[in-house]
Amino acid sequence: MQTLNDLLTESIIFANREVLSPHYTPQKLIYREREINNIEKAIAPSLKGERGRNLFIYGKTGTGKTSCVRYVINEVKNIPNTKAQISYINCRIYNSRYRVFSKIISDHLPTYAKRGYGAVDLYEKLTSWIEEEGRILVVALDEIDVVKDLDDLVYTLTRINSDIKTGGVTIIGISNKVSFKEELDPRSLSTLYETELVFAPYYATELYEIIKDRVAVGFRKDVITEEVLRFIAASAAKEGGDARFSLKVLSRAGEISEERNKSKITMDEATQAAKVTEEDVVYEVISTLPEHQKLVLYAIAMLAHGGGTYKKLTDGVDTYLFSGEVYNRYKSLSESMHRESKSERWYRKYLADLEMQGLITSFESGKGIRGHTKLIKLMYPSEKTKQVLESDIFGAAKEPPGTETAGR
Ligand SMILES: Nc1ncnc2c1ncn2[C@@H]1O[C@H](COP(=O)(O)OP(=O)(O)O)[C@@H](O)[C@H]1O
Ligand SMILES: [Mg+2]
Incomplete structure (x- = not known):
């Protein structure tokens, strides 16, 4: 799909900028079969109305955690008549227990959500909604480490399981912070880490294949060479095996070539793009x-x-x-x-x-x-x-x- 931007600018570099964006979720996720399979295992019981084991996913930025979880969620959403009810929650936006609960309610009970109820009402409404049909609520909490009152949130979500006779809640926690485990309250820890799944950094060869797929759609023909692609994959491997980094460098390199009125991306633009992107990353890390x-x-x-x-x-x-x-x-x-x-x-x-x-x-x-x-x-x-x-x-x-x- 071409974006308005593509149509307006008729770039000689880009064919489709969107697929190069780090926010784009690709249809196909390579090298993550085992991980996807593990996420499916956590969610599968909910399809039959059984509570699965909670799953905790962690690994460095850009290792595909968010993409894989969203991928499995989309699979499940296409299955008709299941007990599974899924909420994907980006905790950077919904960063407190109240906000998470409001988001869950607005996902599944939109008419109720608009009325502005207090925390207790939300809790009760959600609990009875789960119980009335024996539903299984799967809550995927992405970047869970930024939730301010996380222990309360985890406690309240698990509390639902003991308050009801049918149905239940399964939690999938996701974090970029590898040391997060050490900061958790022991009770939250044992709840969240019923099973864990680590996403390893990508190797340069894997990053190469990941970006190669995008390049085929994102750029015009013959804009980029093998050498440049290998260089970008290697620089992202050095940055901690971060696929997002490789995509950023790729699109930045394209932009630089455009600014320079070139019809190709050479090592020169790629090197410059890697440098600028690295600075951005450092900036981001430092400012948080x-x-x-x-x-x-x-x-x-x-x-x-x-x-x-x-x-x-x-x-x-x-x-x-x-x-x-x-x-x-x-x-x-x-x-x-x-x-x-x-x-x-x-x-x-x-x-x-x-x-x-x-x-x-x-x-x-x-x-x-x-x-x-x-x-x-x-x-x-x-x-x-x-x-x-x-x-x-x-x-x-x-x-x-x-x-x-x-x-x-
Ligand atoms: N296995 C993969 N195959 C294709 N693209 C991938 C893969 N892993 C990551 N990506 C790309 O890298 C970007 C960052 O991945 P993401 O899932 O957001 O990582 P994380 O959540 O671990 O930080 C995604 O937008 C996606 O486009
Ligand atoms: Mg993520």
Whole structure:
């Protein structure tokens, strides 16, 4: 299908921009048979009016979690006369128990939804609706980690199962956050993780096949070469096996070629597109960090950037910072921003979180380097990281506080 945009611009690069969009759900999902099968197993009992086991799905961004779940949901929606009633919920939008319940109600009881009832009414209405026909409600909670009162939500959903005699609720939780499990209340954890399914990052060869399918439809003939495709697949593999990343690079490369009035995408445009997309990703990751992690990262970027007198270690290629130095800088930064700095215990947790996000790497030095200490390396260019943080933390303020001369 051509979009209005395609028709208006008559691009010499794009044949169909939409299939290159990361929001587009492809008809065919390759390399995910096992995963799709596991999701089907979780949902299958509901078709017969039985409650299936809850399923928890996790894996890095762009590994196909959302697409696979939506794919199975669409399959089920095409089956007539089943007890299964499915709600797909994007928790970035519906990020509280109340909102999730309202969304479920509006999916299945639209006339009731408009009346603006309170939480208890919604709960009762939903419970009796499930029970009256022995329905099985399957709730797919995508990006579940952003729900503010998640323990309450999980509790309330499972509570329905004990409140009713027929029918039930099955939960499919989905998260990009691999460490999420460690943050959960034990009760929610045992509910959500009845079964788990991990989505592994894609290999470069798999990413290549994934984008190849899109290229055939998305671009005009002979716009892109094998070499460029391989390069894009490899750069997305480096970014954590992220299919969304590869699609973004692909369409960005097309746009750059268009701007340059070229009829082909060469390595030049692809390299540029990969660079810009990588910066976008870093920007996104950084801007969603909690405040104190931003401050710790800012301290790291400042130290890595400056040529000052702080202690660092260089092996000719990389520069490593001493953890103690970073902590001191973080403390003075917090002070200058009138924030209370957190203890070293918290600081170590922040470092672990930043490392999880791929923003830094750290390791314990062996003996010899001042006894035993942690060394830290920034994974992205310090200048760029600093800039992103400055506009993010300090907004429009030109002069960030906490530099060498800061102090009141
Ligand atoms: N196996 C696959 N086959 C084809 N396209 C895929 C596949 N996996 C992911 N994609 C594409 O990558 C994009 C990102 O996938 P998504 O399901 O949103 O990942 P996640 O939810 O894990 O972040 C999707 O829009 C889809 O177009
Ligand atoms: Mg997703």
